[in-house]
Amino acid sequence: MIDQEATLQEEFEITGGDFINGGSASCRIKNILKDIGVDAEIIRRVAIASYEAEMNIVMYAKKGIMRFFLTPKKILIKVNDEGPGIRDIELAMQPGYSTATTEMREMGFGAGMGLPNIRKNADKFNIQSAVNKGTQLEIEINLNSKK
């Protein structure tokens, strides 16, 4: 499916509850895209989508893996976490809906914009979740798309 030669792959392990290092994977992804010369607007979309996905693991899951694939045409980010899962995906996709604790909100997270923000910035977005098992996200952004 993926042409290994033409693809750059990176894998990041993300630890739940680690607010100190949370955000480093998306930062690394951003820098890769700048090295490659990806359009500024696309970088911003990837930066926001990957940051929200990463912080969702930090906030809700035990741990997770974020896989990043870059081809000359598109960016694919696959996220797999071991977490509580999402009971009602449709509800979770609504702006403003959040299950964040007061503590998380005090830290400036949990505004209920995470998943909607990811979908808004992605060209293709796929989410699957099983309660008490975990959540999988697939985020695809084309390198030459305009939003």
Place this chain on the structure above:
Amino acid sequence: MIEKIFYHSVKIDEAKCIGCVVCMKACPTKAIRIKERKAKVIAERCVDCGECYRVCPYNAITSLTTKTSDIDRFKIKVALPSPVLYSQFRPEVMPDEILTVLKEIGFDYVYDEALACEMTSIAIEEYLEKNLSPRPIISSTCPVVVRLIQRLFPDLVSLIIRMEPPREIAAKNLRKELSWEHKIAEQDIGIFHITSCPAKMVSINKPETMEKSYLDGAISIREIYNQIMARIRHKERRFMLQSQTQISGIGIGWAISGGEIRSIKHDAAVSVSGVYDTIKILNDVESGKIKNIEYLECLICPDGCIGGPLTVENRFLAKSNILRFIRQFGGKNRIDVNYVRQLYEKNYFSFERDIKPKPFPPLDNDKNKAIQKLKKKEKIMKTLPGINCGVCGAPDCESFAEDLVRNEPGLRSCVFLGESNL
């Protein structure tokens, strides 16, 4: 030709440079390499922050600010000192005294930039109220921050407030008013900013938002300091002048970090200073991590412009001087708020043209090749020791690996690996 495209504010004196690694290590954008025992600036990576100028142990880096002797080519010579200048002397030396001394030095007219700072404060409030563009809106005051965003954070360019900073607004006003008043052609008036900032030369000679700057040059505080000192020291105190001081207390605060947002009524305004903290917060803005912030003031020098490389006074004492002036002159508007609002409506503060992103050149223009080069860079990095010694002439192992895949000429090999192992 390269020189013309990338104009910079500092110059390396090859006679004095011995090729040590101090400036290369200090450069926050990794724009310096040591080649043939001399420091070289990679023009498209430099944002004119002045860190190299600060740290050079051999005084081999000079700032390209205007020499005081250069002002004579104009019929009317005007000084527009940054409020930072007021902070550079003993506490009892008042701003008006400094303005008077500047006249004695040879300027025909001297104007207080703080007044334009106050105008800009009012205009920023108008802007925040009338523009619903994405937040945070980022200040355009620091020319280095503007260039840093263009280069390192090209996707944030659209967040920069589309308004000229006070120095340009002041010069724009002055040129027009003086030309009317004295019936003299605008080009015969020379307006010089007196500043702590080497990068002002770049924003004057290579403006990003207009065809031509309203300023004709920038004079370093370090260059003019001794001349001012000599006159302050040997003359009687100017009591009368001090008592009729008309300096804007709101405007004077712009010399320190937080000054620009002090008079903004929005609670959600944040000020950041220093090059590393600025890079850090812009990184957070880029990730969307910074939420609910309306306005972001970033100044590249520590504590703001009083921490500029071209200052003389210790920045902590200078800061204390500014804070005292703010108390003394008060927070009352000296300018008619409605007048500024009218000017704002007429786009008086607006950029002539938008700021363009100017990202660092990618590893390759062909994305396919760029990906391959990035993979190669990662591979090379795994073989390097990772101790970032700088002996190869690149600031760290990562930059060395990147220079290798970019085929930069004049690279030395890694002292730990030698030629054969790369």
